[in-house]
Amino acid sequence: MAEQNYQVIVEHGRKAPIWNHYNMVMLPDGTKKAQCKRCGDLLEAAAKRHHESSCKKLKSGDDPNQPILDNSGQIWSYDAALAQEMQMKCVIQVGLPFGHFENPHITNMIKLSLQPRYVGSVSRQTLRRDAIKLWKMAKKDTRQTFLSLPNNVSLTCDIWSAPFGLPQSYICITTHWIVPQS
Template structure:
């Protein structure tokens, strides 16, 4: 008795619970000679699908391109055709369908034509740059109109989740930091600028900026740290925060000067950093501490404003009185028609130019 022919039987794949990829662990089920032989499938749709059996015995149909599993059906292949029509993995794998990308050069006559290939990894990279440069929220990638716009640009676009966008931004930061470290490795000396301020609930921040001349003799400026500095903001705490940043970037022996304001605790910062830096400083460290010119100018202006402190207080109270009532603002607008159109705003105590703007608005 001849053995039954098996070449016309459909391939059936059994999925084990511990399998991570069906492509690497395909196991053929043994054919039962007593079962009725299955009818040969003639549809070309089965060139892109495999019939699989899950551990619980459920039959599924899996796309060989994107590995998506669809419900098994004996009543037609409409859903399978619909899936193949929108399957991005199949479109990208189809080498027969190529598009042309036209790249224009600086001159109108220079036009380069090449085969277009959608690169989702490149899209994710540029999306992270967009988020970081423009300070967009991560969930912007889920905005409906933005995704419609991207689908209009290219039908191959795949949505990016906010978690993916966040991880991509971290990866971009780490990559840029690595490149900057390589650049700073070839620099002999750097100059630092440190700025400290408090915001909101008395939370202290430090911004540490590095200035240097690169190999092309171009002046470069990079922020190498922006961090929270816990109180008390003594010379020891501030110098420790700065020196940790220098160790992280490998700049502890490359510092030439550091620019700080004239606060008393900064004198202790400079003294501690001088002892911590092993490399010999220029001119014996006489020019190591550069005093902030903006801070000096601000102190000069504040000293001059103290002579008209009473008039400034009157301006403050006048603005508060006017903006407290809509009727007063309307009346003030009728009186001040001869003045340029300005909004009444309160000044910032630490910004002397804001005080001048408020005085100008009131015509004093």
């Protein structure tokens, strides 16, 4: 981006819509140039051509002045860490292999139709590491909950097969609190 400290924004009377994307600036040598508000490039002429084909920020789709609204009407911003967390939770909840998001077809689908700022797949090792961290935190929280109870607990477990011949099985742990009679 061009240095901002050596130029002064100058008022101009141009009304064409293209000038909504440019400031007129005066350089120290007294020359006036148009400066792209998005990428900061200085132009003597051909602002329309720059806007239509040359502006790197415009091509990337990043417009910091354009907020994106979510379904509830709140301002939304893309968070890569949240996307990674949601991918990990999806793998766990749906029972997908950890390498599911390494598939280039899924990466292209996300990038081209859902989120252009998506940078690529999260590796299966990263998803596995995140899943183990989540499991360890849940185990620690469960242990702390049981240790903080003022009474005894009894644990039982059941194992079920999935319906309709699916290959998965489920285990359920049931906790019964035993409250002593006072």
